[in-house]
Amino acid sequence: MSNADRHGLIAKVVRDSGGATVQELAELTGASEMTIRRDLDTLAAQGVLERVRGGARTLLLRGEEPPFALRAREAVDAKHRIAAAVSALVADGETVLLDSGTTCLEVARLLRERPVTVMPLSLQAIHLLAEAPGPATLVVPGGQPRVAEGALTGPLTLASLAALRFDTAVVGCCGLTAADGLTAYDLDDAAVKKAGIASARRVIAAADGSKLGRTAYAHVGPAALVHTLVTDASATADEVTALEAGGTVVRTV
Numbered sequence: 001m002s003n004a005d006r007h008g009l010i011a012k013v014v015r016d017s018g019g020a021t022v023q024e025l026a027e028l029t030g031a032s033e034m035t036i037r038r039d040l041d042t043l044a045a046q047g048v049l050e051r052v053r054g055g056a057r058t059l060l061l062r063g064e065e066p067p068f069a070l071r072a073r074e075a076v077d078a079k080h081r082i083a084a085a086v087s088a089l090v091a092d093g094e095t096v097l098l099d100s101g102t103t104c105l106e107v108a109r110l111l112r113e114r115p116v117t118v119m120p121l122s123l124q125a126i127h128l129l130a131e132a133p134g135p136a137t138l139v140v141p142g143g144q145p146r147v148a149e150g151a152l153t154g155p156l157t158l159a160s161l162a163a164l165r166f167d168t169a170v171v172g173c174c175g176l177t178a179a180d181g182l183t184a185y186d187l188d189d190a191a192v193k194k195a196g197i198a199s200a201r202r203v204i205a206a207a208d209g210s211k212l213g214r215t216a217y218a219h220v221g222p223a224a225l226v227h228t229l230v231t232d233a234s235a236t237a238d239e240v241t242a243l244e245a246g247g248t249v250v251r252t253v
Contacts, residue, residue, distance in 0.1 A: 001029060003039075008076070010039055010056075014049045019057035047148065078208045078232035081253040083107045085230045086170055086206050090116060094167040097196050098125055100151035100189070101172030103206045112136045119164070121157065121192060123150035139164075146186065153188035161195040169200030173207050175214035176229070178242035182220035190218035202227050209234030212243075223248055 001009075006029050013028065014020050022040070026033045044051040050059050083106035090096055092115045098104050100122035108125040111118050112134050119139040120126050129138045142156030171193055175183040182205070184190040197203050197220070205226045212235045228249045231240075240250050 001031070006031060007039055007043060010036070011043060011048050014056050015058050019052070019055060021055035025055070078234065078253075079103045079106050082206050082208060082230050082232060083110055085251055085253045086204055087111060087114070089204060089228065089230070090114070090168055090170075092116065095119075095165075097121070097161070097164075097166040097169040097200055099169070099171040099193065099196065100125070100149065103208065104170055104172045107170055107206060119160070119166070121152050121196070123152070143192075146189070151186075151189055151192075153186075153192050157192055158195050161192070161199045164199060166196075166200040168202045168204060169196045170204050170206055171196060171226075173205060173211055173220070174216040176205065176207055176211055176223060176226075176243075177213055177215055177239060178223050178246050180215040180219070181222040182225065183214075183216040184218045184220055185216045187218045190220045193220045197221060197225055205229045208232050209236070212236055212239045222246075 009029060010025055013025065022033050022036045025036045029036070040049070040051050040056045043049050044056065049056045079102060082103055086107050087110040090111065095117045096111060098108055098118055098120045105122065105124050105128065108120055108128050112129045112132060113136070115135040117137040117139060118129060119141055120129060121141065123145050126140055129136060141152055141160035143152030143160070144154040145152055173182050174185045182193065184193060203226050207229065209232050212231060223243055224246050226248045228251060229243060230251045230253065233252055235252060244250050
């Protein structure tokens with residue numbers, strides 16, 4: 001098991017169970033307890049978990065948004081496939097609004113190699129597109145980044161969105177159901193998503209299967225706003241069927 005795979009497994013176990021001991025994690029991963037202690041120290045420094053005597057415990061409260069560093073380690077392969085499918089849906093020459101989040105960051109890696117105009121809504125994606133100039137044209141919005149997330153929010157972000165029109169908005173979400181629609185954990189983030197959707201002719205939602213069937217507390221809009229959902233095979237079949245019945249085209253990768 002590679003370091004990255006082991007770190008991802010440890011982070012998932014601690015999050016799902018609320019905590020774990022060094023001995024439990026060593027037995028689960030097959031690594032030595034000394035290695036596990038180093039892993040826990042590394043993950044704690046990244047804000048993924050809290051180090052406690054003899055092990056670690058989750059930093060998350062019920063209904064709280066997982067930290068960016070933790071989400072970046074989850075469903076990595078699925079996010080790569082989703083990003084590739086989203087990029088394939090974008091035609092050369094399009095203007096694209098790119099939401100914040102780990103899946104949209106993977107989309108940014110692909111779009112920077114395309115002759116498209118992209119306005120990202122996160123510092124991570126802005127830096128990614130700016131550090132390797134290529135055929136993509138970068139447009140930077142105003143706004144204030146959320147701590148530890150890098151997602152841009154606030155009146156300057158909303159003003160940037162109101163001033164422009166996009167061919168496609170690629171949005172992420174914290175939850176998506178046919179009944180409750182698109183939802184987010186943060187009210188400011190939800191406001192930005194609403195404005196982004198309103199400024200685009202087409203909306204593509206990029207979300208791995210864990211987001212389907214989940215509802216966060218900040219409502220963005222009904223599921224019918226999403227023209228196309230790109231997700232992975234872990235998505236609940238009943239939820240996919242319900243979304244398709246509402247008019248959303250679902251692509252599973």
